[in-house]
Amino acid sequence: MKLRLQLFEFEDQPWFPAVVRAGMMDYLRFMITHLHTYRPIAPLLAEALRRTNQQHVLELCAGAGGGTEDVLQALQAENLPKVRITLTDLYPQPAAWQHIGKQSNGAIGFEPAPVNALQVPAQLAGFRAVFSAFHHFRPALGAQLLRNAVQAQTGVGVFEGAGKHWWEILLALTVLPVAQLLITPFIRPFSVSRLLFTYLIPLIPLCTIWDGVVSILRMYTPKQLLALGRQADPEGRYHWQAGKVRHAWGPEVTYLVGWPKNQ
Numbered sequence: 001m002k003l004r005l006q007l008f009e010f011e012d013q014p015w016f017p018a019v020v021r022a023g024m025m026d027y028l029r030f031m032i033t034h035l036h037t038y039r040p041i042a043p044l045l046a047e048a049l050r051r052t053n054q055q056h057v058l059e060l061c062a063g064a065g066g067g068t069e070d071v072l073q074a075l076q077a078e079n080l081p082k083v084r085i086t087l088t089d090l091y092p093q094p095a096a097w098q099h100i101g102k103q104s105n106g107a108i109g110f111e112p113a114p115v116n117a118l119q120v121p122a123q124l125a126g127f128r129a130v131f132s133a134f135h136h137f138r139p140a141l142g143a144q145l146l147r148n149a150v151q152a153q154t155g156v157g158v159f160e161g162a163g164k165h166w167w168e169i170l171l172a173l174t175v176l177p178v179a180q181l182l183i184t185p186f187i188r189p190f191s192v193s194r195l196l197f198t199y200l201i202p203l204i205p206l207c208t209i210w211d212g213v214v215s216i217l218r219m220y221t222p223k224q225l226l227a228l229g230r231q232a233d234p235e236g237r238y239h240w241q242a243g244k245v246r247h248a249w250g251p252e253v254t255y256l257v258g259w260p261k262n263q
Contacts, residue, residue, distance in 0.1 A: 019193045045057075131159050181198070
């Protein structure tokens with residue numbers, strides 16, 4: 001699918017209820033983690049970390065930290081036993097992040113203050129990674145996010161847990177809503193509000209359906225990601241690589257990674 005539409009997502013809106021946003025993020029975290037969505041990109045990310053001499057991943061736009069535990073385990077399996085990950089977001093999710101931190105025995109930490117991915121504070125060092133969130137940015141802002149990394153001379157990677165196909169939209173409209181209703185009671189940490197806004201007032205599943213479809217329509221193709229990387233790096237100081245990697249069972253992950261050529 002080459003079509004890209006910049007439609008709105010509920011979770012982007014500042015007026016959107018925080019409790020509903022948190023419920024949506026918890027569901028995505030559960031699904032991404034248990035489906036091992038980002039396992040296929042572990043070799044790419046591990047190579048980028050070695051190229052930049054990094055053992056620290058600074059995750060931007062982390063939401064509830066979906067898939068972070070899985071990424072950590074996959075990187076450790078790539079002979080990076082000391083790797084650490086710090087979660088950040090414009091809308092921090094400390095309850096979910098504390099749960100992840102405990103599960104990882106401290107290898108995953110978080111920044112409690114809001115962090116703007118377009119202007120990352122200098123004290124937050126590390127290889128910058130964005131999972132399942134780069135599509136939220138319009139082209140000019142996407143280029144700005146990448147440019148901010150280039151200006152800081154740090155490596156950067158953006159990863160989307162889909163291949164941008166029409167059949168993925170069909171799944172978001174049919175299979176995934178049923179899965180959400182079935183798994184919600186098993187999501188941890190437990191939340192009464194999550195049950196309320198899933199079953200009695202179904203704002204979480206309805207908004208998840210809309211945002212899921214829109215996310216695929218807003219995704220960038222590898223060619224478009226490369227163009228944004230070059231726009232952010234007009235002097236050509238970075239090595240940029242974009243493409244798709246496929247799970248053994250079918251789904252794809254779309255990615256862009258970049259690091260300084262002198263590293």
